[in-house]
Amino acid sequence: MKLEIRNVTKAFNGKIAVDDFSMDVEAGSCVGLIGPNGAGKSSLIKVISNVMDSDRGEVMLDGQDISKMKSQIGYLPQYPNFYNWMTATETLTFMGRLSGLQKRGLTRTIPGLLAKVGLCGEGDSKIGTFSGGMKQRLGIAQALLHSPALIVMDEPVSALDPIGRREVLNLIGKIKKETTILLSTHILSDAEEICERFAIMKNGRKIEDATITNLLSRNWKNKLCVKITAKDHRWINIVKKLPYVKEVEVIGSEVNIKVANIEENKSRILKNALENEVDIIKFETKSDTLEDIFHKLVVMK
Structure with missing residues (x-):
């Protein structure tokens, strides 16, 4: 499903966070939204995920307004918020039920999903015992619960130590073979490793949109x-x-x-x-x- 972002603008208390941003993301691609802290990446990601509304502009998935396509979007916030007293299986069941998924289907799906994100055998472990990397992988499992056509990730590895970062990057590398990914990051090496294309933001505006090959060839x-x-x-x-x-x-x-x-x-x-x-x-x-x-x-x- 193609993602279309058209002239999106978002302001907070009179300060513009996203300024007339437009971009298309083709189905099956992995696009990095990169820029320094404060560039407007997180605000744009939340608008795209329909977590908050834009002031102007529109976001469409498969030609329909994003608000009508929430069942096709998986969202991973920068800091996934879980209840530490819940187990991984309880958490995914709870999140799945909130999303309208049937308990019987979740019972069948969750073990395989935990294995997919590298948490095999951790279904009955309480989240309070998880490392940062494990919590992030659980967040990815949550985003994948309903088999979305588009996964949107906000700074998925910025808060992790080197080992956790490597684990999550490897996982994203595998997931991108199956679905469309849009992720924001300010860590260039991460974006360069897993993304085929970059949209660079500064002060809320898109200042560059190109593949890495194109960017580097211009400066050869x-x-x-x-x-x-x-x-x-x-x-x-x-x-x-x-x-x-x-x-x-x-x-x-x-x-x-x-x-x-x-x-x-x-x-x-x-x-x-x-x-x-x-x-x-x-x-x-x-x-x-x-x-x-x-x-x-x-x-x-």
Whole structure:
């Protein structure tokens, strides 16, 4: 089922959290909604999940208003809230009954679902004994209870330790083969691992929407990385004034130099450095990483 988000706007106390956001998510895809904290990701996720209404715009699933399609949506909040005195089976039964599922069907479904999320044998364990990763996996089981066509996840691993993160990421990787996933995160490495496409948010607005291949191909070998000694930092001001240099970024002892034509001008940069008696530790072409691109889009602009 295709998800369509059209011109969604949401404000709180006069402050806009989501600003005229539009995007389509095709069936069977895994899309990452990424951006810094406060970008509006969680607010948008809640609107998409019909947890709260937008002020303007609309969200449709399979061509119908999202409010009529709640039975097709699985929602995992950033911090799933469970009763610690309940067992995992009791929790899923309780949540399933609240969603209108029949108890007989839940009795058959829940053991297999717990096994699917890596909680086999934990059905009778009380949630108060669960680790953070186990609770998050139980939250995913809850989201999958009714076999939804779309699963929406809000920062699914941000509060977990490295082991818990790895467990949940592996699980999401398996689930995405079966259903459409939209997840929000500010952890780029996680999004890069499991998502085929990214929508980047800043101040409530969508500022980029592309596949990782497309993002990286636009920035392939676009700059030179020159590592120099501390005494040669005076050369940086010389480089900035060269007519064929478009941008200079200094990170410690590394100088990243963006030039108009890298094949034509890299030898000119090297020649200039040697003429100025610069001690060169490293000289190489460099492609932007996803983190580099994100930094430029979100921080520098």
